[in-house]
Amino acid sequence: MKERFNLILSGVGGQGLITLGRLIGRACILAGRNVTIAEVHGMSQRGGSVVVHVRIGEGESPIIPSGAAHHIIAMEILEAGRTARYANKDTVMVVNDLILPPPLVKYPSREVVVESLRSKIGKFYLYNAEEVSKEITGSPISSNIALLGFSLSVNPLFEELIKKADIERAIEDMFKGKSAELNKEILHRSYEAGRSRLGG
Amino acid sequence: MHPVLARKGETVLLMGNEAIARGALEAGICLAAAYPGTPSTEIVETLAEVAQYTKTYVEWSVNEKVAFETAYAAAISGVRSLTAMKHVGLNVAADILMSSAYAGVKAGFVIISADDPGHHSSQNEQDNRWYGFISHIPVIEPSSAREAYFYVKEAFKLSERYGHPVILRSTTRISHTRQPILLEEDIPIEKACKGSFERVIERWVLVPGHARKLKSKLMEIWRKIQMETSEPFVKIINPGMKTVVIASGIAYSHVSEVLNLTGLDDKITVVKVNMPVPLPRKPIEEVLSTAEKVLVVEELDPIVEDQVKRISLEIGSTSKIFGKEYVPLNDELSVQAVYDAICKFLGSCSPQRWESIGDIKTDPPIPPRPPVLCPGCPHRSSYYILKTSLNRAGFRNVIYTGDIGCYTLGYQKPFETQMTSFEMGGAIGIGHGLSKVVDELVIAIVGDSTFYHAGIPGVVNLVFNKGRAIPVVLDNSVTAMTGHQPHPGSGYTATGEATAKILPEDVLKAVGFETYVINPLRVKESVATLQKALEEFKKGKNIAIVSRARCALEVMRDARRSRVVLPVYRVDPEKCTACQACVNLAACPALVVDPNTRKPVIVEDLCAGCGLCASICPYKAIQVSNTPSSEWEKLW
Ligand code: SF4
Ligand code: SF4
Numbered sequence: 001m002k003e004r005f006n007l008i009l010s011g012v013g014g015q016g017l018i019t020l021g022r023l024i025g026r027a028c029i030l031a032g033r034n035v036t037i038a039e040v041h042g043m044s045q046r047g048g049s050v051v052v053h054v055r056i057g058e059g060e061s062p063i064i065p066s067g068a069a070h071h072i073i074a075m076e077i078l079e080a081g082r083t084a085r086y087a088n089k090d091t092v093m094v095v096n097d098l099i100l101p102p103p104l105v106k107y108p109s110r111e112v113v114v115e116s117l118r119s120k121i122g123k124f125y126l127y128n129a130e131e132v133s134k135e136i137t138g139s140p141i142s143s144n145i146a147l148l149g150f151s152l153s154v155n156p157l158f159e160e161l162i163k164k165a166d167i168e169r170a171i172e173d174m175f176k177g178k179s180a181e182l183n184k185e186i187l188h189r190s191y192e193a194g195r196s197r198l199g200g
Numbered sequence: 201m202h203p204v205l206a207r208k209g210e211t212v213l214l215m216g217n218e219a220i221a222r223g224a225l226e227a228g229i230c231l232a233a234a235y236p237g238t239p240s241t242e243i244v245e246t247l248a249e250v251a252q253y254t255k256t257y258v259e260w261s262v263n264e265k266v267a268f269e270t271a272y273a274a275a276i277s278g279v280r281s282l283t284a285m286k287h288v289g290l291n292v293a294a295d296i297l298m299s300s301a302y303a304g305v306k307a308g309f310v311i312i313s314a315d316d317p318g319h320h321s322s323q324n325e326q327d328n329r330w331y332g333f334i335s336h337i338p339v340i341e342p343s344s345a346r347e348a349y350f351y352v353k354e355a356f357k358l359s360e361r362y363g364h365p366v367i368l369r370s371t372t373r374i375s376h377t378r379q380p381i382l383l384e385e386d387i388p389i390e391k392a393c394k395g396s397f398e399r400v401i402e403r404w405v406l407v408p409g410h411a412r413k414l415k416s417k418l419m420e421i422w423r424k425i426q427m428e429t430s431e432p433f434v435k436i437i438n439p440g441m442k443t444v445v446i447a448s449g450i451a452y453s454h455v456s457e458v459l460n461l462t463g464l465d466d467k468i469t470v471v472k473v474n475m476p477v478p479l480p481r482k483p484i485e486e487v488l489s490t491a492e493k494v495l496v497v498e499e500l501d502p503i504v505e506d507q508v509k510r511i512s513l514e515i516g517s518t519s520k521i522f523g524k525e526y527v528p529l530n531d532e533l534s535v536q537a538v539y540d541a542i543c544k545f546l547g548s549c550s551p552q553r554w555e556s557i558g559d560i561k562t563d564p565p566i567p568p569r570p571p572v573l574c575p576g577c578p579h580r581s582s583y584y585i586l587k588t589s590l591n592r593a594g595f596r597n598v599i600y601t602g603d604i605g606c607y608t609l610g611y612q613k614p615f616e617t618q619m620t621s622f623e624m625g626g627a628i629g630i631g632h633g634l635s636k637v638v639d640e641l642v643i644a645i646v647g648d649s650t651f652y653h654a655g656i657p658g659v660v661n662l663v664f665n666k667g668r669a670i671p672v673v674l675d676n677s678v679t680a681m682t683g684h685q686p687h688p689g690s691g692y693t694a695t696g697e698a699t700a701k702i703l704p705e706d707v708l709k710a711v712g713f714e715t716y717v718i719n720p721l722r723v724k725e726s727v728a729t730l731q732k733a734l735e736e737f738k739k740g741k742n743i744a745i746v747s748r749a750r751c752a753l754e755v756m757r758d759a760r761r762s763r764v765v766l767p768v769y770r771v772d773p774e775k776c777t778a779c780q781a782c783v784n785l786a787a788c789p790a791l792v793v794d795p796n797t798r799k800p801v802i803v804e805d806l807c808a809g810c811g812l813c814a815s816i817c818p819y820k821a822i823q824v825s826n827t828p829s830s831e832w833e834k835l836w
Contacts, residue, residue, distance in 0.1 A: 048571030060453035067556030108562035
């Protein structure tokens with residue numbers, strides 16, 4: 001068994017992580033890949049930390065060991081900091097440029113967390129996914145797809161497993177009519193943004 | 201179309217719970233009943249969604265015991281059925297579980313116990329495989345979501361072969377993992393949905409004389425299951441080696457990955473166990489006859505390990521058997537934990553395989569993010585109203601007993617209105633007991649769904665035995681925490697049919713409480729009502745409170761669908777004095793404090809328009825910033 005591709009999705013409950021996991025899962029089926037997607041979240045509906053473990057390739061065990069992630073998508077900056085332990089020196093990390101502090105607590109600033117991650121993770125990208133989502137759909141609701149599009153273009157190992165076209169088809173399967181079109185546009189724009197960030 | 205309805209030969213992405221639902225449908229069930237509880241909920245939720253197409257009767261019962269009874273009744277009259285619950289739910293249904301093993305079934309009957317190793321959403325992590333021993337009901341344990349689909353069908357076959365109930369034990373990591381599943385069969389169009397009840401009194405009536413005979417028969421079945429079962433419940437991979445790893449359920453998936461990664465797979469015999477209780481005897485004997493050392497890997501308690509040791513003793517094997525020396529007794533297993541265990545067992549490989557960059561250090565550190573009440577959650581307002589009115593009525597050091605639901609989050613600051621939380625309905629019984637022994641006022645807070653589930657006997661007892669606790673029902677007319685399943689106060693059933701609406705205040709009134717119903721969106725008015733109610737309580741009356749407003753998530757969803765514009769609030773920085781009262785008293789996640797000005801800002805995308813912060817602000821700095829639809833309040 002080759003080692004599976006380990007992808008961590010993290011963020012705050014309600015940000016669309018579960019949907020993102022399902023979308024990647026659907027794309028994996030279309031790409032003919034085996035996958036396990038484990039949702040790790042706490043008790044309530046919203047507001048807690050959520051981590052989704054996506055493992056692409058043969059194997060059944062659902063949880064990614066600390067240090068074994070090939071790629072991390074974080075939908076919020078503090079949660080990105082929290083998932084650092086899944087990263088090793090080769091991990092690619094894509095973080096939504098958004099900070100949502102939990103109520104009534106002290107928290108480090110955006111700059112402090114970002115700097116600390118940047119210094120430890122070789123391939124670290126901050127991306128303003130809300131901006132793209134809001135521009136195209138009028139709401140931040142599709143930030144998850146924007147982060148996926150961006151991730152795919154900045155991580156060749158990831159793109160080797162699923163192609164942008166697989167994700168487009170998965171979007172068509174999971175969303176209807178206009179919403180499918182808008183999401184595909186977000187995917188495309190964010191993918192291009194990743195390309196230009198790579199400088200290619 | 202729901203993926204669970206896909207045709208044979210298709211590969212669909214299903215979560216473990218959906219896979220169980222699909223497997224059960226293929227097995228031909230015609231009835232399913234459950235009470236929602238994480239991680240089991242999506243099993244019956246899925247069945248309810250497709251009930252119309254699969255012609256299956258599906259219900260959300262008021263608790264697990266009733267759900268079990270409903271499903272069991274079908275099975276004893278020849279209709280295949282399923283009941284599902286979280287591990288602690290099986291405690292509620294334990295009574296009928298025991299009896300069902302005595303009387304057996306006429307058609308396949310599977311009880312799904314979704315356990316929660318790691319306490320992701322539960323008060324404990326009990327290992328429900330023990331229930332198999334107490335009740336003498338076999339326990340099937342799949343190793344993955346994909347296998348859950350396969351083994352639920354095997355469970356039905358086993359159940360029919362022996363006319364006996366079967367427990368399928370899933371765990372959070374199986375229930376909530378999605379995998380592509382290649383569908384092996386179609387859902388049958390024709391199935392037995394009409395039962396017939398045979399009046400065999402000595403079977404269904406467990407008086408001692410009948411039960412004694414049934415127990416002997418039960419022991420016979422139990423022995424047979426032990427002796428006659430092997431594949432697919434136990435599989436021996438790479439037989440004949442001196443070193444053996446036995447792994448049950450999900451532990452097998454971790455073991456298989458570790459052996460692959462370390463290249464040890466051809467040097468070790470692996471025994472994959474999918475029926476940990478009772479452990480099929482013959483394959484284990486076979487392995488023990490040549491093994492030198494054995495490691496048993498399983499999550500939580502040493503259930504397989506103890507049986508292996510016992511079989512080894514009985515056949516006089518000299519193999520050395522290890523288990524919990526190396527494998528943790530608590531928490532979930534993982535590739536990492538199993539990797540460490542196998543390394544120690546073999547005394548070889550080095551324990552650090554994956555090199556993490558470690559946690560990052562920041563100042564201040566990244567704060568934990570426990571789940572919080574959603575923006576706009578009516579419980580937030582209810583708690584604020586309760587505390588304010590109790591304070592005004594002169595009650596100090598109030599004790600709040602609590603229960604299970606979203607509102608349990610009220611244990612957090614600033615509310616601290618949940619000081620106990622043991623089990624469903626516990627708020628009321630504990631509240632009653634405390635009221636007998638303490639001087640402070642006791643407020644027993646229970647959600648609507650929990651009230652129907654196990655709160656009603658408690659309120660009857662409270663009045664009957666003259667307890668002085670005040671029951672408060674936080675009523676959002678739905679089982680919100682598990683994803684909005686209907687209950688007797690919702691007015692509709694699992695499959696969306698309109699039905700009677702049984703209101704908590706009517707039950708409370710019938711039991712003997714003077715009941716006050718408030719709307720938590722109207723803060724001032726509610727405080728006034730409660731002050732009046734508390735005066736009555738001081739005079740010796742039994743009072744109860746129902747605080748009613750819908751779950752904010754449902755309101756926001758309905759607003760989106762019907763294009764009703766809800767109010768959105770904004771802090772006027774001119775008027776705001778940065779006093780922090782709104783933040784400290786409401787603790788709403790939509791209120792974010794600007795680190796420079798210390799003035800709060802409302803995140804517009806999160807605000808649900810409940811208006812609690814506005815009613816708290818002493819400077820009237822928080823106001824509606826848009827033009828809401830005139831009928832917006834009706835949605836709550
Ligand atoms: S899901 Fe509904 S009831 Fe639960 S915390 Fe959120 S708004 Fe409140
Ligand atoms: S309560 Fe009013 S004045 Fe005080 S911080 Fe909040 S908005 Fe500003």
